[in-house]
Amino acid sequence: MKTSINFKAAKSDSETHNFRKKTLDYICKELTPKNEYWMEEKIADRIQKIEVYCKEKSGRKLQKNAMPVREAVVVIKEDTNLQDLHQLAKRLEDELMIRIFQIAIHKDEGHYDKDTKEWKPNYHAHLVADWQDLKTGKTLKHQSFHYSKMQDLAAECLGMERGISGSKSRLEAIEFKIQKKEEDFKALEEKYNEMKSAINSKNFEELIVKESDFLGFKHIKTDKTIENYEKTFKVYNHRLLKNKTELESKTKQITELQVQNKELKKEVSFLKYKTNSILTNSNIYSVQKDKYLKMVINALERTIKFERFRNPHFKHLSDSQEMIKEMSGICKKLSKENNIPVSAFEEIFKDSENSVRFLSLLRFGNENLNYNDEDIPIKKRKRGRRL
Secondary structure, eight states: OOOOOEEOOOTTTHHHHTTTTTTOBOOOOGGGGOOOESSOOOHHHHHHHHHHHHHHHHSOOOTTOOOOOOEEEEEEOOOOHHHHHHHHHHHHHHHEEEEHEEEEEEOOOEEETTTOOOOOEEEEEEEEEEEEEEOTTBBBOOOHHHHHHHHHHHHHTTTTOOOOOHHHHHHHHHHHHHHHHHHHHHHHHHHHHHHHHHTTTTHHHHTOOOOOTSSSSSEEEEHHHHHHHHHHHHHHHHHHHHHHHHHHHHHHHHHHHHHHHHHHHHHHHHHHHHHHHHHHHHHHHHHHEEEEHHHHHHHHHHHHHHHHOOOOGGGGGHHHHHHHHHHHHHHHHHHHHHOOHHHHHHHTTTTTHHHHHHHHHHHOOOOTTTTTTGGOSSOOOOOOOOO
């Protein structure tokens, strides 16, 4: 399965759509509980910070036509979770300076197939990003190869195939349309031949109505014969269309299953190779273990920030037992939603520094995490003053 990621200016109703704050007519409500959400900050608050930082850093206001907050739609798999997208967010920040502050996984959008009436899901995620360059205060300037890099990162982090380039995609689309027209023509030709064969058969002779005149000669009764032919053609036409629809539906299902089967075989083969490498090479095991634990740490950090955003009472926690209880609840929830083994959290909290760090983050938060040491508080400053 292929993935793609494309950033555009965030829309004014982005949060309303992404966090399902309004009723939509193209979703399956029964699947909405499978959606996952994460928010570090509201768009309006982030834009305010960006504007202040731009003024402080460059001495000028942010340009009116600037797009400091952008949003991407990412194609995902059915089993993609927040941990996978947090990993993608971290890579985008580390390698392209794009800082993701909102994530919404949508597994309830799609449509019903016209032929089979089956639900065809449209699995995707929305990533809302801060597009400010912290070195200049202005918006990030990316070139074409940077956007290509985004596609590579998305495919790597989500365990999917990279989307093909635009020109090749358009060519394949044209070829597909030509193939579809050829198939339609072939179906019409088959229908015509079948109808022609049926007309020439003895069955159609029975549809001819003849009557004898007063001299005993038989003549074809035109009106009744035509009526019989029209009724028969109508039945044949309906039957042919029904068979054609069923055949197309079955062919479509078989093709989809073959593609899925091929992808699953590739995935199983890769996982077997990876497992064998880890089991037989201690260095690879150590590297993979460290990499995985870093992913869990990143997901835990973001989840704590999100929970503090949703639950202001965390700021008033003072009792250590209460904090440990809340932390345990967050870890259990993260483990269940992302299939993270409990042993991973036990390994992380063996390090006393991690324990202190995460409990401190839970109680006090870290307002400056996004902007590091260069973050500017949201308030007006006198001109000429610099930090």
